[in-house]
Amino acid sequence: MTVVDxxxxxxxxxxxxxxxxxxxxxxxxxxxxRTGVVKAVDGVxxxxxxxxxxxxxxxxxxxxxxxxxxxxxxxxxxxxxVSGSMLLHRPDGSAVxxxxxxxxxxxxxxxxxxxxxxxxxxxxxxxxxxxxVGDQIMEVxxxxxxxxxxxxxxxxxxxxxxxxxxxPDKAVDRYTFEFSGGMRQRVMIAMALACNPAMLIADxxxxxxDVTTQAEILDLIKxxxxxxxxxxxxxxxxxxxxxxxxxxxxxxxxxxxxEAGPVDQIFHAPQNDYTKMLIGSVLKLEQKAEIRLxxxxxxxxxxxxxxxxxxxxxxGSPAAPIRAVDDVSLQVKAGETLGIxxxxxxxxxxxxxxxxxxxxxxxxxxxxxxxxxxxxxxxxADKETLKLCRREIRMIFQDPVGSLNPRMTVAQxxxxxxxxxxxxxxxxxxxxxxxxxxxxxxxxxxxxxxxxAFSGGQRQRIGIARAISLNPRVIVADEATSxxxxxxRSQMLDLMMRLQDELKLSYVFxxxxxxxxxYMCDRVSVMYQGRVVETxxxxxVCDAPQHAYTQALLSAIPRPDPRLRSMHKRHRYxx
Amino acid sequence: MTDVxxxxxxxxxxxxxxxxxxxxxxxKRHRLAMIGLWVTAxxxxxxxxxxxxxxxxxxxxxxxxxxxxxxxxxxIDTAADGSWSFRPYFHPTTLKRDPQTLAAVHVPxxxxxxxxxxxxxxxxxxxxxxxxxxxxxxxxxxARQPLFLLGADRLGRCVWSRIMxxxxxxxxxxxxGVFLSLLLGIVLGGxxxxxxxxxxxxxxxxxxxxLALPTIPIWLAMAAALPQDWPATLNYFMITxxxxxxxxxxxxxxVRGRFLSLRTEEFVTAARLDGASEGRIIFRHMLPSFASHxxxxxxxxxxAMILAETxxxxxxxxxxxxxxxxxVLLREAQNIRSxxxxxxxxxxxxxxxxxxxxxxxxxxxxxxxxxxxxK
Numbered sequence: 001m002t003v004v005d006x007x008x009x010x011x012x013x014x015x016x017x018x019x020x021x022x023x024x025x026x027x028x029x030x031x032x033x034r035t036g037v038v039k040a041v042d043g044v045x046x047x048x049x050x051x052x053x054x055x056x057x058x059x060x061x062x063x064x065x066x067x068x069x070x071x072x073x074x075x076x077x078x079x080x081x082v083s084g085s086m087l088l089h090r091p092d093g094s095a096v097x098x099x100x101x102x103x104x105x106x107x108x109x110x111x112x113x114x115x116x117x118x119x120x121x122x123x124x125x126x127x128x129x130x131x132x133v134g135d136q137i138m139e140v141x142x143x144x145x146x147x148x149x150x151x152x153x154x155x156x157x158x159x160x161x162x163x164x165x166x167x168p169d170k171a172v173d174r175y176t177f178e179f180s181g182g183m184r185q186r187v188m189i190a191m192a193l194a195c196n197p198a199m200l201i202a203d204x205x206x207x208x209x210d211v212t213t214q215a216e217i218l219d220l221i222k223x224x225x226x227x228x229x230x231x232x233x234x235x236x237x238x239x240x241x242x243x244x245x246x247x248x249x250x251x252x253x254x255x256x257x258x259e260a261g262p263v264d265q266i267f268h269a270p271q272n273d274y275t276k277m278l279i280g281s282v283l284k285l286e287q288k289a290e291i292r293l294x295x296x297x298x299x300x301x302x303x304x305x306x307x308x309x310x311x312x313x314x315x316g317s318p319a320a321p322i323r324a325v326d327d328v329s330l331q332v333k334a335g336e337t338l339g340i341x342x343x344x345x346x347x348x349x350x351x352x353x354x355x356x357x358x359x360x361x362x363x364x365x366x367x368x369x370x371x372x373x374x375x376x377x378x379x380x381a382d383k384e385t386l387k388l389c390r391r392e393i394r395m396i397f398q399d400p401v402g403s404l405n406p407r408m409t410v411a412q413x414x415x416x417x418x419x420x421x422x423x424x425x426x427x428x429x430x431x432x433x434x435x436x437x438x439x440x441x442x443x444x445x446x447x448x449x450x451x452x453a454f455s456g457g458q459r460q461r462i463g464i465a466r467a468i469s470l471n472p473r474v475i476v477a478d479e480a481t482s483x484x485x486x487x488x489r490s491q492m493l494d495l496m497m498r499l500q501d502e503l504k505l506s507y508v509f510x511x512x513x514x515x516x517x518x519y520m521c522d523r524v525s526v527m528y529q530g531r532v533v534e535t536x537x538x539x540x541v542c543d544a545p546q547h548a549y550t551q552a553l554l555s556a557i558p559r560p561d562p563r564l565r566s567m568h569k570r571h572r573y574x575x
Numbered sequence: 576m577t578d579v580x581x582x583x584x585x586x587x588x589x590x591x592x593x594x595x596x597x598x599x600x601x602x603k604r605h606r607l608a609m610i611g612l613w614v615t616a617x618x619x620x621x622x623x624x625x626x627x628x629x630x631x632x633x634x635x636x637x638x639x640x641x642x643x644x645x646x647x648x649x650x651i652d653t654a655a656d657g658s659w660s661f662r663p664y665f666h667p668t669t670l671k672r673d674p675q676t677l678a679a680v681h682v683p684x685x686x687x688x689x690x691x692x693x694x695x696x697x698x699x700x701x702x703x704x705x706x707x708x709x710x711x712x713x714x715x716x717x718a719r720q721p722l723f724l725l726g727a728d729r730l731g732r733c734v735w736s737r738i739m740x741x742x743x744x745x746x747x748x749x750x751x752g753v754f755l756s757l758l759l760g761i762v763l764g765g766x767x768x769x770x771x772x773x774x775x776x777x778x779x780x781x782x783x784x785x786l787a788l789p790t791i792p793i794w795l796a797m798a799a800a801l802p803q804d805w806p807a808t809l810n811y812f813m814i815t816x817x818x819x820x821x822x823x824x825x826x827x828x829x830v831r832g833r834f835l836s837l838r839t840e841e842f843v844t845a846a847r848l849d850g851a852s853e854g855r856i857i858f859r860h861m862l863p864s865f866a867s868h869x870x871x872x873x874x875x876x877x878x879a880m881i882l883a884e885t886x887x888x889x890x891x892x893x894x895x896x897x898x899x900x901x902x903v904l905l906r907e908a909q910n911i912r913s914x915x916x917x918x919x920x921x922x923x924x925x926x927x928x929x930x931x932x933x934x935x936x937x938x939x940x941x942x943x944x945x946x947x948x949x950k
Contacts (some may be wrong), residue, residue: 395848399841402840403845407593419848450592452589453589
């Protein structure tokens with residue numbers, strides 16, 4: 001186990017004199033529908049300069065991706081650029097207006113990849129699974145630079161070395177499925193860099209990646225930018241990433257630019273109300289929730305509701321099992337919120353599902369103390385006991401769309417647990433549902449509506465109402481806020497904490513986001529490769545982590561403050 | 576994208592719109608499918624009361640009308656004084672012999688007009704065996720001069736009326752056959768998809784075996800094995816059973832696939848955690864999710880059944896005369912002499928084509944509209 005300090009590895013190339021690479025003026029992109037026009041981009045102007053990073057930030061549906069796609073004229077059908085200009089300045093002093101080029105013409109094809117390259121969010125679907133990595137990069141070189149096959153291969157190996165793929169001479173003949181998500185994104189970057197583009201457009205390139213991998217990719221893009229003097233247009237919804245890498249920031253909302261300016265000004269002296277709200281909701285998640293500050297501290301000797309001992313969940317053949325959960329022991333105390341934090345593949349979701357026995361654990365014990373004081377082992381409980389326990393232990397799902405049956409009304413969804421458990425029916429059920437909807441902040445008049453009529457945040461409230469309908473004692477919340485925009489997250493967490501006080505709930509709160517953990521949780525357990533590496537009070541784990549993995553994880557998280565850039569000080573954890 | 580697709584409809588209505596409402600709205604925007612729906616509905620209306628749309632008794636033989644060509648309808652009746660009125664009529668024909676070849680020739684007598692009566696009285700027919708009626712959509716005003724709108728066949732039977740009568744058998748074979756396949760398909764596909772494991776393995780291998788059988792020889796062999804002396808209704812039923820024996824396999828695969836993908840949906844997990852029983856999960860949560868897909872698959876399976884019945888009967892191994900179906904009618908057009916002397920005997924083929932295309936359009940539209948939540 002070693003910790004590598006990366007601070008000395010930061011390249012210090014002299015920044016090239018700033019000069020505009022791309023000037024976008026009054027860009028308008030519309031999506032005509034049968035009944036009207038969706039103005040996805042509505043009069044956006046900005047300039048991207050050589051060697052600088054412009055971050056385009058906004059919540060889902062703000063038009064940030066369409067803006068990027070408009071530049072390369074790869075907007076999905078039936079969208080089209082209506083007006084505006086996009087001047088691309090070439091090194092020889094000439095300029096071309098990309099908005100006037102034909103989307104399938106030769107001129108724009110010459111720009112794509114060669115002068116402006118793009119990387120996408122999902123590296124698996126943007127790479128071909130049936131060609132080797134080398135073939136795909138070489139194709140770009142053969143097309144745009146007309147190199148010979150041998151030269152192209154040598155250059156490909158060199159590019160893979162630049163993006164720090166181990167053993168580039170062997171990796172060149174591998175297929176994409178043999179790489180991890182982070183490595184695939186490196187391959188995408190290598191492909192984007194193949195022709196030394198003047199500008200790189202990165203559309204949420206790190207959203208699908210873990211924080212530690214994200215830090216590596218951000219660092220790589222930064223370093224390559226300094227080496228090549230590229231202009232970078234970086235699209236993200238993560239304000240931490242913006243603070244870490246941006247020179248200039250463009251805040252978008254509903255297709256319009258809300259505010260544009262240097263990163264420090266956006267974070268420390270925002271002018272626009274929307275920007276203020278956005279920054280405010282991000283900063284709110286940087287500290288403990290106000291509700292928790294007001295609460296009396298939880299008694300040290302509070303009785304535990306659930307005690308998990310040596311829980312094991314193995315998948316695959318018993319001979320060579322995949323240990324998704326490997327010897328985990330935890331306690332959930334009455335009235336507390338226990339956070340489970342970890343990266344993808346750490347086993348946190350599997351652990352949560354074992355708690356409700358959606359998966360049958362391979363071994364261990366989960367002792368649940370029922371309301372009447374009797375103790376049940378959930379691992380071995382029979383069907384009837386399990387059904388009773390599942391009334392008291394409920395779950396909130398990550399996906400607010402997939403977890404609600406689109407073919408049932410809200411009243412039916414929320415009332416389902418009451419109905420199937422024979423607790424209420426008829427007009428009594430109707431009343432109970434109205435009370436529940438009121439409790440989670442939904443208008444009871446909406447109970448005949450179907451889930452498609454609700455926004456993501458409202459759908460998650462429906463999910464919460466369903467979870468509390470049986471007066472549970474423990475709720476397992478699996479990434480309950482990660483599908484929501486940042487401005488909604490704190491609202492949702494506040495609602496959950498209010499319900500905790502009203503209903504005396506305990507939460508098992510599973511998340512990859514240390515921000516919401518810090519906001520919400522009393523204690524936190526850090527999981528890594530199926531094991532719990534550290535458990536402690538949230539303050540202690542977040543501020544003074546003991547385990548090297550926790551330290552590496554925390555150091556990789558970008559802070560939403562451009563004055564506290566810390567990525568270059570991060571540690572790498574090697575088990 | 577639900578909100579974009581249904582932007583024209585009042586948002587308050589969309590909010591409380593059930594699955595079927597959304598499917599119907601999406602389907603309505605598909606123009607070809609709507610045409611398909613109307614045509615299909617019209618065909619099934621004919622199938623319910625073929626006698627009303629027929630002109631002459633479809634079994635009535637008429638030696639003087641053998642190979643009678645179609646008689647054109649004239650709509651505008653001009654009187655001698657130059658005034659005109661809308662009054663459909665046709666010219667009666669007389670049978671003559673060509674003096675050289677002695678072939679029968681039907682010569683229209685343009686001096687005489689026989690008017691067509693709408694909703695007139697004609698031969699007596701029974702409606703679904705419940706009651707009998709005499710009213711027809713249109714009949715010749717002179718009982719002794721029948722109207723042959725699409726001509727007559729070898730025995731002087733009215734082709735138009737026989738097509739109408741054949742609609743009943745041909746379209747209901749499709750419906751009954753698909754219903755039997757559906758029953759087998761949903762039960763076996765559902766068991767296969769829901770339980771998985773060894774049961775799934777056995778059912779899937781069986782399906783693969785059935786799909787590997789060459790259908791036409793199997794149909795021929797089984798149809799040939801039916802005793803000739805069975806009554807027409809039993810024969811008809813056995814033909815539908817034979818057709819559906821191979822049709823259920825595809826449907827079972829569709830159902831199994833939907834079950835497999837739904838089993839991992841989070842709302843199904845949520846229902847299980849709510850304490851819902853297995854039966855409730857299947858019928859309340861999973862079945863509505865793919866009911867629309869199944870309806871679309873069925874609609875696309877009916878034309879295949881119709882075509883299969885037509886081919887079998889055409890080859891003489893399906894339904895037997897005197898039962899009237901489109902395939903049976905097409906047997907009249909099997910030889911070169913028919914093509915040369917009486918091309919109108921192919922008219923049932925046109926009915927088959929229109930019905931199959933309309934059902935396919937309808938099925939395509941339904942398939943596109945089947946899942947209004949994932950666009």
